[in-house]
Structure formats: structure tokens, C-alpha cells
Amino acid sequence: MSPQSNIELPRSENELALRKFVAPEIVYGATARTLAGQYAFNLGLRRVLLVSDPGVKDCGWVEHVASSLHEYEIESELYLDCSENPRDFEVMQGAKRYRDASCDGIVVVGGGSPMDCAKGIGVVWSHGRHINEFEGVDRLTEASPPLICIPTTAGSAAEVSQFAIITNTQVGKKIALAAKGLVPDIALLDPETTMTMSDEVTSATGVDVFVHACEAFVSTANSPITDIHALEAAAIVYQCLPQLLAERQNLYLRSRMLRASMEAGLAFSNAILGAVHATSHAVGGRYDAVHGVCNGILLPAVIHLNWQAAEKRYRVFARALGIELPSDSDEGRDCFVEAVRSFLRLVENPVTFREVGLSDLSVDILADFALADPCMVTNPYRPSKDEVIQLYEVSRG
Ligand SMILES: [Fe+2]
Missing domain, CATH: 1.20.1090.10 (Dehydroquinate synthase-like - alpha domain)
Structure with missing residues (x-):
């Protein structure tokens, strides 16, 4: 019996309520990670900030993605300074790296922390302000750079969500950012990249x-x-x-x-x-x-x-x-x-x-x-x- 056969949907009290539903383009299946280059090329990218963390790099996934980008002659600037529960200063440093390297988009391979950090980098770069100023709902006024997410964990779903969670180290608390502009452009969901958890x-x-x-x-x-x-x-x-x-x-x-x-x-x-x-x-x-x-x-x-x-x-x-x-x-x-x-x-x-x-x-x-x-x-x-x-x-x- 499949789990779905147990599901009996309720008569929704919100059937007539106004609701919106946002989602990125989702590519799902084994080896989806190898499409990073093709999708970055389709977005017109030439030099991307490749965001990850040292643990994911050690697993080899960063190299896979970088070589996929290379196949399409897309250069990558590597940024690995994302800790678990990404900090505000890591986002700010990443945005500086993005600007200094003249990147035109972001590709992130990793769990929720690098993905949230990557979203924050895009926000800071496009607005030119500190990440801690964007706590709350719909605070973005500028479009972030194109973002391709390749998750290596099955949990945060930052690859499809309109959220980013960043630790404000000045006050010692996590801040939540929620906006349609935080929905990635492409989510490449490859179960093989979750095998190293x-x-x-x-x-x-x-x-x-x-x-x-x-x-x-x-x-x-x-x-x-x-x-x-x-x-x-x-x-x-x-x-x-x-x-x-x-x-x-x-x-x-x-x-x-x-x-x-x-x-x-x-x-x-x-x-x-x-x-x-x-x-x-x-x-x-x-x-x-x-x-x-x-x-x-x-x-x-x-x-x-x-x-x-x-x-x-x-x-x-x-x-x-x-x-x-x-x-x-x-x-x-x-x-x-x-x-x-x-x-x-x-x-x-x-x-x-x-x-x-x-x-x-x-x-x-x-x-x-x-x-x-x-x-x-x-x-x-x-x-x-x-x-x-x-x-x-x-x-x-
Ligand atoms: Fe959660």
C-alpha cells in the first residue's frame, strides 16, 4: 500500500480564500547535478559564484558541479565560508567576493546553510545594504542575481522555498527573510548528492x-x-x-x-x-x-x-x-x-x-x-x- 492511499484530504476551509503559490523550475532525478552547466548557460551566465562548504567539497560534489560549468565555458569563483547556521558576516563577505570577482549569477551546492547563505549574498549584492536589514516578509525591492540550487541534504528545502534564515551575530538570533525574490530560479534535485549525509x-x-x-x-x-x-x-x-x-x-x-x-x-x-x-x-x-x-x-x-x-x-x-x-x-x-x-x-x-x-x-x-x-x-x-x-x-x- 502506498503512503498516499492513506491520505484523505479535508474539505478545505480555505477553498475560496485568495492564495498564491510560488515555485522554481525543478529538475528531479539521479545525475541532475550534471545539468548545472547547461542551466547556467541557458540563464546567460558567464562567471558564477560557486557557493558551498568544506564538508560538501570534501565529498566531491563541488568538483562535479564546477566541471559541469566548465563544459559550458562558465567560470566559477569558489566561496566556501558558510558555517552551519550561516552568519551575517559570512553573507557580507560572500557578497564582496561576488562583486570583486564580477560574477553574474550564483550556483550553490550544499545543505540549507550554504543555500541560505547564497540567497543572502544575492540580496546584499542587489540592494547594497547589510543582510540584517532584511528581516521579515516582502522586504526586497531589487531582483537578486540568477540562482541555481543543488541540495546535498533532504531537509531545509531552501532550493524551492521563498525563505532564508541567517544568524544575526550582533544580537545572537536567527532572522527569517521571506520574499518571492528568494525563490531560486532552478532547483536541481539529485538523490545521488544526498548519499554522503x-x-x-x-x-x-x-x-x-x-x-x-x-x-x-x-x-x-x-x-x-x-x-x-x-x-x-x-x-x-x-x-x-x-x-x-x-x-x-x-x-x-x-x-x-x-x-x-x-x-x-x-x-x-x-x-x-x-x-x-x-x-x-x-x-x-x-x-x-x-x-x-x-x-x-x-x-x-x-x-x-x-x-x-x-x-x-x-x-x-x-x-x-x-x-x-x-x-x-x-x-x-x-x-x-x-x-x-x-x-x-x-x-x-x-x-x-x-x-x-x-x-x-x-x-x-x-x-x-x-x-x-x-x-x-x-x-x-x-x-x-x-x-x-x-x-x-x-x-x-
Ligand atoms: Fe526547518
């Missing part, structure tokens, strides 16, 4: 996909178009991620996870996210913690918090995973939260912040950052500061 990265990025699907589905900005992508993505992750962690060299499972990441990306890029990401961004920015792991730790408490506001949708989401819930509201909530916890344990996501060495959270400051995060706007329930603090306390363990 470690078990830890496979788990954390897979959990991120699951949370993207869940938050997009219960978001107040959901739509019939995003619903189908969110449920399909969730069903694939729920079924495939545990299998993949047992057989990490299975290209078929890698391919399914990459598609799930892309589908969850299409869902959350357009329906936005919720309280898991808002609270997780705050922790990630302050403590440089792993994004997907933080999301997994926070998800059960957020479902508990949101249940009354989004029970109907959580029940449809659970059904898409093949989980039957008791009809009583409280019992249904507890059953769903426990099923999600079991899944997270199965894919080896830590259950508490204490387990990842974060037993001393500054919950008051984190709650302020979380409540101001743009992702909180579309959460189905608007929590008070006390409730957010309580959420952190419960998740700390």
Missing part, C-alpha cells in the same frame, strides 16, 4: 521535513494546493526515514526523502510555518544548535499547545500517517503526541534539550525572540509569553 544529518534533516509538513498543514495560511504536498511529504517521511536509517546507502529511499523534502518545501514556502520553527529559530540563533534536532524536541509540546485550535487538521494529518486516534479530544491529543514522540525516538532524535547539552536555556529571552519570529504569525494558536516559556521548560526536560 551522515546518519546524524539524515535524521535531523528528515525530522525537519516532517515538521515542515506538519506546520504547513496546520498553518492558518494553508490552502488546498499546499495541503496535498504537506500530507504526501509527511507520509513519505513517516514511512521511509526509519528504513533509511537502517539502510543509509539505499538510493531509492534517498530519492523518496529528497522528494518529500521538496514537497514539504513547496507546502511551507507557501503556507509558512508555526510555533515549532519560531521557538526553534530562537534556540538555534542563541546556542548554535542543530535546527532539525531542535524542531524534533519542540514538536510534541507545540502539538499539545495547538491541539484545541487545530484538532481537526491534526486528526487528518495523523490519518495520512496511518495513525488512528480515539474520538475523545484529550485522548486523541495524547495519543497523537505519543505517536509523534515514538517516531522521533525511532529516528533517534533527542527528546529533550538537556540531552543535547542545553539544560540552561534563557527562556525569557528565547520567548521574546520566538514571539517576534515571522513563523509565529501563521501558527494556529497565538500563545502568551508564559505559554512559550512553559513550552521551553517542558522541552528542556
Whole structure:
């Protein structure tokens, strides 16, 4: 039975609501990375900033992409200064390199961090201002340079999304940028490039996909178009991620996870996210913690918090995973939260912040950052500061 056969779409309350749906051109399949040169040539590029990080370069993927560009006589200036949770100064240095090397486009090969860094570089170059000035929704007034993304993880979906997350090191928090101008021009989705992920990265990025699907589905900005992508993505992750962690060299499972990441990306890029990401961004920015792991730790408490506001949708989401819930509201909530916890344990996501060495959270400051995060706007329930603090306390363990 395919996971999709479990999916029963709800009668959408947003069927008549005005919604838009943005997406890049997506090329999907094994060896898609080798098309970088052809697509850069089609965009008229002659000298690109090739953005990545040292770990991805060591895996050989940067060389593959550079030689594809070379085949089409496109020069590349390599920029590798992207750390996990990309910093504002790395974006600024990248924009300077782009300008100094007279580049006319960006090709990025890597996970969410290099892709977000590359988006930031484009924004800074086109506007001539500091990246920290662009926090929020629709703050871009100039077009970014052409951007081709080749993801090497199946998680952030930055290759299809209209988001970029950058750490503002001046105040120690992550800032979220959201704008149509951040949607890449081309996404080359090649499951082969995800084969080099470690078990830890496979788990954390897979959990991120699951949370993207869940938050997009219960978001107040959901739509019939995003619903189908969110449920399909969730069903694939729920079924495939545990299998993949047992057989990490299975290209078929890698391919399914990459598609799930892309589908969850299409869902959350357009329906936005919720309280898991808002609270997780705050922790990630302050403590440089792993994004997907933080999301997994926070998800059960957020479902508990949101249940009354989004029970109907959580029940449809659970059904898409093949989980039957008791009809009583409280019992249904507890059953769903426990099923999600079991899944997270199965894919080896830590259950508490204490387990990842974060037993001393500054919950008051984190709650302020979380409540101001743009992702909180579309959460189905608007929590008070006390409730957010309580959420952190419960998740700390
Ligand atoms: Fe995420």
C-alpha cells in the first residue's frame, strides 16, 4: 500500500480564500547535478559564484558541479565560508567576493546553510545594504542575481522555498527573510548528492521535513494546493526515514526523502510555518544548535499547545500517517503526541534539550525572540509569553 492511499484530504476551509503559490523550475532525478552547466548557460551566465562548504567539497560534489560549468565555458569563483547556521558576516563577505570577482549569477551546492547563505549574498549584492536589514516578509525591492540550487541534504528545502534564515551575530538570533525574490530560479534535485549525509544529518534533516509538513498543514495560511504536498511529504517521511536509517546507502529511499523534502518545501514556502520553527529559530540563533534536532524536541509540546485550535487538521494529518486516534479530544491529543514522540525516538532524535547539552536555556529571552519570529504569525494558536516559556521548560526536560 502506498503512503498516499492513506491520505484523505479535508474539505478545505480555505477553498475560496485568495492564495498564491510560488515555485522554481525543478529538475528531479539521479545525475541532475550534471545539468548545472547547461542551466547556467541557458540563464546567460558567464562567471558564477560557486557557493558551498568544506564538508560538501570534501565529498566531491563541488568538483562535479564546477566541471559541469566548465563544459559550458562558465567560470566559477569558489566561496566556501558558510558555517552551519550561516552568519551575517559570512553573507557580507560572500557578497564582496561576488562583486570583486564580477560574477553574474550564483550556483550553490550544499545543505540549507550554504543555500541560505547564497540567497543572502544575492540580496546584499542587489540592494547594497547589510543582510540584517532584511528581516521579515516582502522586504526586497531589487531582483537578486540568477540562482541555481543543488541540495546535498533532504531537509531545509531552501532550493524551492521563498525563505532564508541567517544568524544575526550582533544580537545572537536567527532572522527569517521571506520574499518571492528568494525563490531560486532552478532547483536541481539529485538523490545521488544526498548519499554522503551522515546518519546524524539524515535524521535531523528528515525530522525537519516532517515538521515542515506538519506546520504547513496546520498553518492558518494553508490552502488546498499546499495541503496535498504537506500530507504526501509527511507520509513519505513517516514511512521511509526509519528504513533509511537502517539502510543509509539505499538510493531509492534517498530519492523518496529528497522528494518529500521538496514537497514539504513547496507546502511551507507557501503556507509558512508555526510555533515549532519560531521557538526553534530562537534556540538555534542563541546556542548554535542543530535546527532539525531542535524542531524534533519542540514538536510534541507545540502539538499539545495547538491541539484545541487545530484538532481537526491534526486528526487528518495523523490519518495520512496511518495513525488512528480515539474520538475523545484529550485522548486523541495524547495519543497523537505519543505517536509523534515514538517516531522521533525511532529516528533517534533527542527528546529533550538537556540531552543535547542545553539544560540552561534563557527562556525569557528565547520567548521574546520566538514571539517576534515571522513563523509565529501563521501558527494556529497565538500563545502568551508564559505559554512559550512553559513550552521551553517542558522541552528542556
Ligand atoms: Fe526547518
